[in-house]
Every structure is written in structure tokens, then in C-alpha cells.
Amino acid sequence: MNDTWTIQAALDWTQGYLERKGDENPRLSSQWLLSEATGLSRIELYAHFDKPLSMGERDTLRAYVSRRGSGEPLQYITGEVGFRHISVKVKPGVLIPRPETEVLVSEGLAALPAPPKRIAADAFESDALRESDGRPDAAHGLAGSGLHGGGQDGAPEDAPEAQPVDEVIPEERRELLVADLCTGSGCIACSIAYEHPETRVIATDIASEAVSLARENAEALGLSDRIEVLEGSLGEAVPSGLVGSFDLVISNPPYIPTAVLAEIPKEVADFEPSLALDGGDDGLDLFRPLALWSARALRPGGTLAVELHETCLDEAAAAAKDAGFAVTTIVEDLTGRPRVLVARKGCG
Ligand code: GLN
Structure with missing residues (x-):
């Protein structure tokens, strides 16, 4: 085995191994497993083709590949799956x-x-909002305090100054x-x-x-x-x-x-x-x-x-x-x- 195992070599090896094991989509599996083992996104893998894997990353990848090779679903190995607008953790x-x-x-x-409408639109500004305060703004909804401007036409930037929730939620x-x-x-x-x-x-x-x-x-x-x-x-x-x-x-x-x-x-x-x-x-x-x-x-x-x-x-x-x-x-x-x-x- 090569002493320096680059991302490209690891991808090729993983893909070949999983293909022999009957994985229906060995290319995609190899990308996901490499991404999980290195912490790089699937796109970043391609920008770092020549980067050598550390010993720890190699060991982690081998463990993942052996699990996948025995048929374990990819999602149990990566521990998550995209579902509609969210990412959900999964486990065996x-x-x-x-x-x-x-x-x-x-x-x-x-x-x-x-x-x-205003709230619905906010719900899909998810990424920026989640990064700023750790949760989708939509979650403030009725249960929370930050409901801004329901039914009003003001710009979103006006929201922090919005009136108290009781006054902006229509009665019905x-x-x-x-x-x-x-x-x-x-x-x-x-x-x-x-x-x-x-x-x-x-x-x-x-x-x-x-x-x-x-x-x-x-x-x-x-x-x-x-x-x-x-x-x-x-x-x-x-x-x-x-x-x-x-x-x-x-x-x-x-x-x-x-x-x-x-x-x-x-x-x-x-x-x-x-x-x-x-x-x-x-x-x-x-x-x-x-x-x-x-x-x-x-x-x-x-x-x-x-x-x-x-x-x-x-x-x-x-x-x-x-x-x-x-x-x-x-x-x-x-x-x-x-x-x-x-x-x-x-x-x-
Ligand atoms: N859709 C799943 C499958 O075909 C079944 C899910 C279920 O039984 N609720 O594997």
C-alpha cells in the first residue's frame, strides 16, 4: 500500500472496492464516505485531489468502506440524510x-x-438565519416571540422593531x-x-x-x-x-x-x-x-x-x-x- 494515499487514490480505491462488492452506485458512495472521513464537502474533495490522507482519515475510511462493503446503507454510515429542506440524523x-x-x-x-406569506418566505431563508441564531427564524412562529409583521408589508429589516406578538397576530x-x-x-x-x-x-x-x-x-x-x-x-x-x-x-x-x-x-x-x-x-x-x-x-x-x-x-x-x-x-x-x-x- 502506498505511503501517501491521496484523495484521488482513495476515491479510486473505494469506488473499485465497492463496485466489486455490488454497490449500485459506487462512485457516489465513495464520494460520501471520503467526505465523511475527511470532513471535506464532496465538491471540496475535487479541489484537493492531491492532498494526502492522514493516518486517522485512512483508518476511518477503511472502517466506513468495510461497513458499506457488507451492505450497510450509506445513510447509517454518514449518519444523516437530506429530507425536503432539512437534514435529518439517522441511525441503525x-x-x-x-x-x-x-x-x-x-x-x-x-x-x-x-x-x-411573510413567515413562509422567512422559513426558506433558512441557512443564513440558522447560522445567525442557531435555528430557523420560522420556528419563532406562534410559540415564540419573534413573529414579525404578520399581515404587514414592512421590509424584513423592520422586524426587530415590530410590535409585540399579541398585536401582530390576527385574532383568528x-x-x-x-x-x-x-x-x-x-x-x-x-x-x-x-x-x-x-x-x-x-x-x-x-x-x-x-x-x-x-x-x-x-x-x-x-x-x-x-x-x-x-x-x-x-x-x-x-x-x-x-x-x-x-x-x-x-x-x-x-x-x-x-x-x-x-x-x-x-x-x-x-x-x-x-x-x-x-x-x-x-x-x-x-x-x-x-x-x-x-x-x-x-x-x-x-x-x-x-x-x-x-x-x-x-x-x-x-x-x-x-x-x-x-x-x-x-x-x-x-x-x-x-x-x-x-x-x-x-x-x-
Ligand atoms: N417505503 C419503505 C420501503 O419501501 C417502507 C416504509 C414503510 O413501511 N413505512 O422500504
């Missing part, structure tokens, strides 16, 4: 967020009254209440709170590893004042006083039908928790009680949005109608497969 024992769940979040957000605006059941990493709860500053989210999970990870993620994003994570199955841990007042119940429950579970990729089967995947014989074991609980938990006119297996949507829509939902819509994911059920509770 908790499901890795997937792109189809980003579609679920879109549907959930679309079901809520839009936030005032209230906090929207959201339940995210089977939250896992908390990616849904965090995205909703991050993208919609007037929400308060109660997130639940039966797995304690998930509960602590979701709390960690909410904390890291500066959203823990609006996200409460509780341990329990479905709605079991939700305070009974809140039942009947939710605007949105959103969930990515375990939904893979048991027969399909036998065919899922080895990388998923061997490394991700089956508790987060197995939906029972027809994939709806969790959905049915979830729909029944939601029918009680939502306020009239509230929305249930659930991610499901592509083969289960029609049956789920029928089950939602049986549970008392008035209107149901099936939404496709980015690959064109039926994926999300949106069900609205009647107002009567």
Missing part, C-alpha cells in the same frame, strides 16, 4: 427517510391553511395541531414544523430509539419548542384532552405486506428495523387502528394523510370511509405509484 434501528415520504409531507402541508389565527404517528427519525414532524411556523406537532413512536432520535432532530433544528415526541403505539401516548382538535394526522406507518417483505432488497432487510416496515398480511395492520383513532382525533374538516404500499391504497380508502372519513384521495409518488392516502373528515 430507525428507518431511513425516503423520497416518497417527502411527497407525504407535501400533501400534509397542502391540507393546512397556508402560513402568512391560531396554532395548528398536527399528530405524526410512527415518527421514526422525526423527519415528517420536523419538516412540518420547519416549513409551517404556525404548527405544533405531537410525534409518537413505539420504539424508544426512534423517540430519542426524533427528539434529537427536533432539538438540532431548533424546533423542540413546537415538537413534542412521545413514546407509544400510534395515538396511545397522545394526551386525551387533545383528541378532537387535530388539524392534521400524518403517518408513515409500517406498511409492507408480509409476503412482499420477503422480497425487499437485502440492504433494507438486513439493516433496517422490520418493526418499521412490516404491515402484516394485507399491509394495513397499522393503518386500520390509525384511521379509527384519527377519525376521533381530528377536528371536523381535519385531514388524515398516510403513506402506504402501492398495492393497498384502494383497500385503505375503503377502510377510511368505514372509519367515517368523508372524502378520500389517492396521490402517486414520484415514480407514479399510488402512495399516499389523503382522507378528510366531514364537517357535519
Whole structure:
């Protein structure tokens, strides 16, 4: 082995090794692992091709490459994944967020009254704002103190001088209440709170590893004042006083039908928790009680949005109608497969 192992040599070696191990995207994996081992961004790697790796970086890289070579998902090794507008920490024992769940979040957000425009715009100035005060400004929302100018047209620079919160929040605006059941990493709860500053989210999970990870993620994003994570199955841990007042119940429950579970990729089967995947014989074991609980938990006119297996949507829509939902819509994911059920509770 060369004494000086440059970034370029390490990238080539990693890519070749992972290719032989059957990695579907060895080039991308090698970039992510090198980036993680050196602390350089993927772009910076290319600007430092000739830089030699330190002994420590080499050892770290070898450990990462051996994990990836044995099939461990990249995201468990790097410890994070991008999800919509945020980055979420992930770890073994908790499901890795997937792109189809980003579609679920879109549907959930679309079901809520839009936030005032000024606040919505602020939510997407995220990076600059997060760097300046450690959390997205949007997180001030209703729960915090910095709500500026709701409904007014002043420039953002005027905001610090804005009037006290009581005077700028129109009387009729209230906090929207959201339940995210089977939250896992908390990616849904965090995205909703991050993208919609007037929400308060109660997130639940039966797995304690998930509960602590979701709390960690909410904390890291500066959203823990609006996200409460509780341990329990479905709605079991939700305070009974809140039942009947939710605007949105959103969930990515375990939904893979048991027969399909036998065919899922080895990388998923061997490394991700089956508790987060197995939906029972027809994939709806969790959905049915979830729909029944939601029918009680939502306020009239509230929305249930659930991610499901592509083969289960029609049956789920029928089950939602049986549970008392008035209107149901099936939404496709980015690959064109039926994926999300949106069900609205009647107002009567
Ligand atoms: N979309 C995931 C997968 O196919 C399943 C997630 C779930 O069961 N909630 O691996």
C-alpha cells in the first residue's frame, strides 16, 4: 500500500472496492464516505485531489468502506440524510427517510391553511438565519416571540422593531395541531414544523430509539419548542384532552405486506428495523387502528394523510370511509405509484 494515499487514490480505491462488492452506485458512495472521513464537502474533495490522507482519515475510511462493503446503507454510515429542506440524523434501528415520504409531507402541508406569506418566505431563508441564531427564524412562529409583521408589508429589516406578538397576530389565527404517528427519525414532524411556523406537532413512536432520535432532530433544528415526541403505539401516548382538535394526522406507518417483505432488497432487510416496515398480511395492520383513532382525533374538516404500499391504497380508502372519513384521495409518488392516502373528515 502506498505511503501517501491521496484523495484521488482513495476515491479510486473505494469506488473499485465497492463496485466489486455490488454497490449500485459506487462512485457516489465513495464520494460520501471520503467526505465523511475527511470532513471535506464532496465538491471540496475535487479541489484537493492531491492532498494526502492522514493516518486517522485512512483508518476511518477503511472502517466506513468495510461497513458499506457488507451492505450497510450509506445513510447509517454518514449518519444523516437530506429530507425536503432539512437534514435529518439517522441511525441503525430507525428507518431511513425516503423520497416518497417527502411527497407525504407535501400533501400534509397542502391540507393546512397556508402560513402568512411573510413567515413562509422567512422559513426558506433558512441557512443564513440558522447560522445567525442557531435555528430557523420560522420556528419563532406562534410559540415564540419573534413573529414579525404578520399581515404587514414592512421590509424584513423592520422586524426587530415590530410590535409585540399579541398585536401582530390576527385574532383568528391560531396554532395548528398536527399528530405524526410512527415518527421514526422525526423527519415528517420536523419538516412540518420547519416549513409551517404556525404548527405544533405531537410525534409518537413505539420504539424508544426512534423517540430519542426524533427528539434529537427536533432539538438540532431548533424546533423542540413546537415538537413534542412521545413514546407509544400510534395515538396511545397522545394526551386525551387533545383528541378532537387535530388539524392534521400524518403517518408513515409500517406498511409492507408480509409476503412482499420477503422480497425487499437485502440492504433494507438486513439493516433496517422490520418493526418499521412490516404491515402484516394485507399491509394495513397499522393503518386500520390509525384511521379509527384519527377519525376521533381530528377536528371536523381535519385531514388524515398516510403513506402506504402501492398495492393497498384502494383497500385503505375503503377502510377510511368505514372509519367515517368523508372524502378520500389517492396521490402517486414520484415514480407514479399510488402512495399516499389523503382522507378528510366531514364537517357535519
Ligand atoms: N417505503 C419503505 C420501503 O419501501 C417502507 C416504509 C414503510 O413501511 N413505512 O422500504
